[in-house]
Amino acid sequence: MSQRIYIFDTTLRDGEQVPGCQLTTEEKVVVAKELERLGVDIIEAGFPISSPGxxxxxTEISKAVSESTICALSRAKEGDIDAAAQALKYAKRGRIHTGIGSSDIHIRSKFNSTRESILEQAVAATKYARNLIDDVEFYAEDAGRADLEFLARLVESVIAAGATVVNIPDTTGYCLPDQYGAKIKYIYDHVPNIDKATISIHCHNDLGLATANALAGIQYGARQVEVTINGIGERAGNTSLEEVVMALQVHKDLGYYTNVDSRRLYPVSQLVSQMMRMPVQANKAIVGRNAFAHSSGIHQDGFLKSAETYEIMNPHDVGVPTSSIVLTARSGRHALKHRLEMLGYRYDKPTLDTLYKRFLDMADVRKEVNDKDLMELVR
Known part of the structure; x- marks a missing residue:
């Protein structure tokens, strides 16, 4: 089985469902072109039937992007599928992403239907879409809570109907990693035509497990992962693109790889944050402002002796200019000496000890000590 992992970015579709994060068409084109430069394989550009915008x-993203596949979402309805196909008419590589609920909760409560009716509708929608375009992805919504035997039947049926990719989403972020991994394994073990399609994973972060679940899915055979920049998305968000890419890059021993240029992760993260007016939390993995910052004296001492004592990746590898030593009341003498030397000041040990005591008094009051504060301290 190929160890290449295809990156399906849904920042412009699922990510844009965050309240207050809507973009204009022109802004979406800018983001899409940056995603293409990043090396994203598939860009889910929107849900055409939902609005003229x-x-x-x-349509405009299809015209502007030539390397990445452009994907359009639809429900398992002919009108939705027609709109998706029409919007994709300029795409160099187009894909329709259609589907329907697969859990009994969705089948009964959302659709007031039965498993057999859902199966028929799924097959009909897949066939209809495949008559309009060569690349069709089917999503089994709420697969995380679906009955395994029925889910396997559904996957087998839509592959037979022409689906090239089948998405097994943990729509509500319900699964634990071992449960989600076992679900993907069950599908591979019980779907006889599984080799005719790519299995995709789409995890939500309601329990904070989206990235862990995505990695479990990959380890059990999924070869496409659906993600967003900064992990934005409905409710608690989606699997974070940067987390999956760097987890695979750091753990090269697993043998998986993507086509993403990791050095562009931080710049793209900043672009999406600014355009969607959604700040990145300070402690966000990979791209948060504290991801490569060190404030504890023990950590600072180790880092200054050798960066790898506390950093498992080089900040340059993700586009972050440099690591930072943040001076606080938790900082030690080594960090203070380092920062003073960067400013051009060198002191013997007794003088440094005196300065350190004054530094701690200052840090207790000011919480964080910057270079201007240090200049005041040495004066």
């Missing part, structure tokens, strides 16, 4: 966005 989304239809236009998918």
């Amino acid at each position: 989304d239809f236009r966005s998918v």
Whole structure:
């Protein structure tokens, strides 16, 4: 089985569902082109039937992007599928992403239907979409809570109907990693035509497990992972693109790889944050402002002796200019000496000890000591 992992970015579709994060068509085109430069394989550009604006966005992104596959979402309805196909008419590589609920909770409560009716509708929608475009992805919504035997039947049926990719989403972020991994394994073990399609994973972060679940899915055979920049998305968000890419890059021993240029992760993260007016939390893995910052004296001492004592990746590898030593009341003499030397000041040990005591008094009051504060201290 190939160890290449395809990156399906849904920042412009699922990510844009965050309240207050809507973009204009022109802004979406800018983001899409940056995602293409990043090396994203598939860009989910929108849900064309949902609004004229989304239809236009998918159309314009299809014109602007040539390397990445452009994907349009639809429900398992002919009108939705027609709109998706029409919006994708300029795409160099187009994909329709259609589907329906697969858990009994969705089948009964959302669709007031039965498993057999859902199966028929899924097959009909897949066939209809495949008559309009060569690349069709089917999503089994709420697969995380679906009955395994029924889910396997559904996957087998839509592959037979022409699906090239089948998405097994943990729509509500319900699964634990071992449960989600076992679900993907069950599908591989019980779907006889599984070799005819790529299995995709789409995890939500309601329990904070989206990245862990995505990695479990990959280890059990999924070869496409659906992600967003900064992990944005419905409710608690989606699997974070940067986390999955760097987890695979750091753990090269697993043998998986992507086509993403990791050095562009931080710049793209900043672009999405600014355009969507959604700040990145300070302690966000990979791209948060504290991801490569050290404030504890013990950590600072180890880092200054050898960066790898406390950093498992080089900040340059993700596009972050440099690591930072943050001076606080938790900082030690080594960190203070390092920062003073960067400013051009060198002191013998007794003088440094005196300065350190004054530094701690200052840090207790000011919480964080910057270079201007240090200049005041040495004066």
